[in-house]
Amino acid sequence: MNAATSDKMTSSDPLPEGWRLASTRVLIVASALVAAFLSFGIGEATHRWFRPELILQSVIGSAKAMLPTLETDYAATTRNAAVAFAALGACLAGALGVAGGCSRKSVRGALAGGVGGLLLGGLLGAGISLAVIPSLLRARYLYSEYEMIIGFVIHGVPWAVIGGASGAAFSLGRGDGRSLGHSVLAGVFGALIGSIAFDILGGLFFASAEIENPISETRLTRFLARLMVGIGTALGLMFSLSPRGPKPIAGEPPIAAS
Numbered sequence: 202m203n204a205a206t207s208d209k210m211t212s213s214d215p216l217p218e219g220w221r222l223a224s225t226r227v228l229i230v231a232s233a234l235v236a237a238f239l240s241f242g243i244g245e246a247t248h249r250w251f252r253p254e255l256i257l258q259s260v261i262g263s264a265k266a267m268l269p270t271l272e273t274d275y276a277a278t279t280r281n282a283a284v285a286f287a288a289l290g291a292c293l294a295g296a297l298g299v300a301g302g303c304s305r306k307s308v309r310g311a312l313a314g315g316v317g318g319l320l321l322g323g324l325l326g327a328g329i330s331l332a333v334i335p336s337l338l339r340a341r342y343l344y345s346e347y348e349m350i351i352g353f354v355i356h357g358v359p360w361a362v363i364g365g366a367s368g369a370a371f372s373l374g375r376g377d378g379r380s381l382g383h384s385v386l387a388g389v390f391g392a393l394i395g396s397i398a399f400d401i402l403g404g405l406f407f408a409s410a411e412i413e414n415p416i417s418e419t420r421l422t423r424f425l426a427r428l429m430v431g432i433g434t435a436l437g438l439m440f441s442l443s444p445r446g447p448k449p450i451a452g453e454p455p456i457a458a459s
Contacts, residue, residue, distance in 0.1 A: 225304040226439045229371070232296035233435035236289075237427040239296075243288040244423060248416070251280040275338045282359070282415035283330040290326025290363040293431055294318030294370040297438065301374020314374020322366040329362045334415055341413070349404070352413025356426070357396040359415075364392025364434040371438055383441055391437020395429035402429075 253269035253276070260266050269277075298314025334355060341351040368388025372381045403412030403422055410422040417423055 222442060225300075225442060228300040228304055229297065229435045229438050230432075232300040233293065233431035234428075236292040236296040237424070237431040240285075240289040240292040240431075241424045241427045243292070244285045244416075244427070245420065247281075247284050247288070248423075249281060250284055251277045253277040271342065275335055278338060278415060279331060279334045282334050283327040285416055286330045286359045286363065287323045287327035289360075289427055289430060290322030290324075290366055291319045292322070293363060293434060294322025294367040297367045297434070298370030298374040301371040302376075303374075305375055307374075307376065310374045310376050314370050317373050318367065318370025321370060322363055325362050325366045326359060329359045330415070333358050348413055349400070353396065353400050355413070355415050356400065357393055360392045360396045360430045361389045363430065364388035364390075364395075364437065367392075367434050368438060368441075380441075384438060387437040387441035388434050389437075391433040391435065392430050393433070394436070395431070395433020398433065399426050399429040 254273040255267040256270050256273060257265055258268050258270070260268070295315050295318040298316075298318030299311045301314045302309070302311025337351055337355045337358075341348055341355075344351065365385045365388045368384035368386070369381060371388070372378070372384040400412065402425065403410060403417065407417070407419065407422050407425075410417045410419040412422055412426075417426065
């Protein structure tokens with residue numbers, strides 16, 4: 202098949218605009234769900250991978266014992282969160298990057314969006330966790346009366362960054378650089394909505410799960426966290442889509458010919 206024929210097949214789509222938009226939205230939601238399950242599986246396999254370092258401390262009178270300190274506990278919590286959020290970022294951004302390429306039937310776009318999202322989401326998910334979570338944990342200890350607010354920030358900041366990375370990966374997969382900023386903002390906003398939903402649901406129905414921690418204490422709430430971030434980001438991207446969609450790239454091999 203020559204380049205002219207390939208371009209014709211990519212640019213000529215018998216589906217109406219409404220159907221193309223609907224199929225793209227289905228791709229986004231399906232990709233977010235897959236990412237939620239994948240990141241949950243990785244998160245459970247690496248749950249509490251890092252243990253707090255034990256330090257010799259006085260306990261009662263002259264007795265001493267090897268126990269974690271606040272600092273070693275915060276260090277382990279931060280590293281575990283970095284692993285979990287790196288997995289979430291890599292899965293969500295990678296899946297939505299692939300969805301962006303599939304939405305225009307582009308093998309090259311799906312590969313670029315998937316690989317780019319995997320790297321960007323993973324690096325940013327880990328990096329933002331290591332950068333902000335230690336300070337937020339200390340702030341929560343010092344200002345315990347604001348525990349729930351700080352708990353929301355502990356979730357909201359990393360998840361918003363992951364949502365933005367996912368939006369960027371989706372735009373990369375679609376090959377639509379003009380919508381990059383719009384997609385990033387949509388991903389950030391959607392992830393923040395997901396974070397709010399998680400904290401509200403967790404506070405109402407899972408009070409004993411310690412959802413104010415970066416990683417909560419029950420499997421159900423840990424899965425709910427991934428699901429809320431994924432669905433929130435997906436909704437943000439869905440409602441940000443332009444009805445016209447991205448322009449096809451000439452000479453690019455389509456995923457499926459019809």
